[in-house]
Amino acid sequence: KAGVTQTPRYLIKTRGQQVTLSCSPISGHRSVSWYQQTPGQGLQFLFEYFSETQRNKGNFPGRFSGRQFSNSRSEMNVSTLELGDSALYLCASSRSSGTYNEQFFGPGTRLTVL
Amino acid sequence: DQQVKQNSPSLSVQEGRISILNCDYTNSMFDYFLWYKKYPAEGPTFLISISSIKDKNEDGRFTVFLNKSAKHLSLHIVPSQPGDSAVYFCAASTTNAGGTSYGKLTFGQGTILTVHP
Numbered sequence: 001k002a003g004v005t006q007t008p009r010y011l012i013k014t015r016g017q018q019v020t021l022s023c024s025p026i027s028g029h030r031s032v033s034w035y036q037q038t039p040g041q042g043l044q045f046l047f048e049y050f051s052e053t054q055r056n057k058g059n060f061p062g063r064f065s066g067r068q069f070s071n072s073r074s075e076m077n078v079s080t081l082e083l084g085d086s087a088l089y090l091c092a093s094s095r096s097s098g099t100y101n102e103q104f105f106g107p108g109t110r111l112t113v114l
Numbered sequence: 115d116q117q118v119k120q121n122s123p124s125l126s127v128q129e130g131r132i133s134i135l136n137c138d139y140t141n142s143m144f145d146y147f148l149w150y151k152k153y154p155a156e157g158p159t160f161l162i163s164i165s166s167i168k169d170k171n172e173d174g175r176f177t178v179f180l181n182k183s184a185k186h187l188s189l190h191i192v193p194s195q196p197g198d199s200a201v202y203f204c205a206a207s208t209t210n211a212g213g214t215s216y217g218k219l220t221f222g223q224g225t226i227l228t229v230h231p
Contacts, residue, residue: 042223050216104160
């Protein structure tokens with residue numbers, strides 16, 4: 001079974017630009033969560049999508065947005081990039097069935113903002 | 115407000131010995147806990163989990179213990195191997211009355227484990 005895939009793996013942008021990252025979950029997984037990892041703040045939850053609906057949102061500004069498609073693939077978008085947005089962006093998928101569901105992570109997209 | 119804390123930034127052990135990684139949490143609503151292993155430039159790899167209705171879960175060389183009254187969990191790796199060297203994160207979530215966590219994991223800051231041959 002293929003794991004979670006993320007594209008692109010690396011991205012370099014300049015301040016003020018916008019960026020779109022893509023995530024394909026494990027087959028059969030309906031929930032996709034996004035996280036930001038930085039040296040200072042660690043791994044922080046951005047948002048979660050299930051059946052094309054955002055079910056949960058972390059404490060990030062509105063410049064960070066996402067969506068999910070009918071095949072459960074998800075994208076996240078960051079507009080008006082700032083230097084502080086440089087980070088490893090991780091997505092994770094889970095079945096989201098039953099009470100306890102492990103999340104399985106992709107390799108991440110390393111975003112560098114210059 | 116750091117709700118999940120891993121107070122040891124690093125741990126060094128000898129191959130074959132036990133590695134014990136610790137994690138404390140403050141939010142009493144957390145009821146599901148997970149451990150992940152992470153190498154640089156890769157995503158976290160799921161290791162083992164435990165729900166709050168249990169106090170121990172075992173999977174091969176990995177055992178997780180949960181002490182709800184102390185709001186403390188630990189991961190034991192026995193025996194430790196050089197390939198276990200990585201950053202270990204504990205994570206916690208809250209399931210609602212319907213039994214879903216809405217995809218949010220709260221992570222600790224991680225502990226760097228080094229296993230020496």
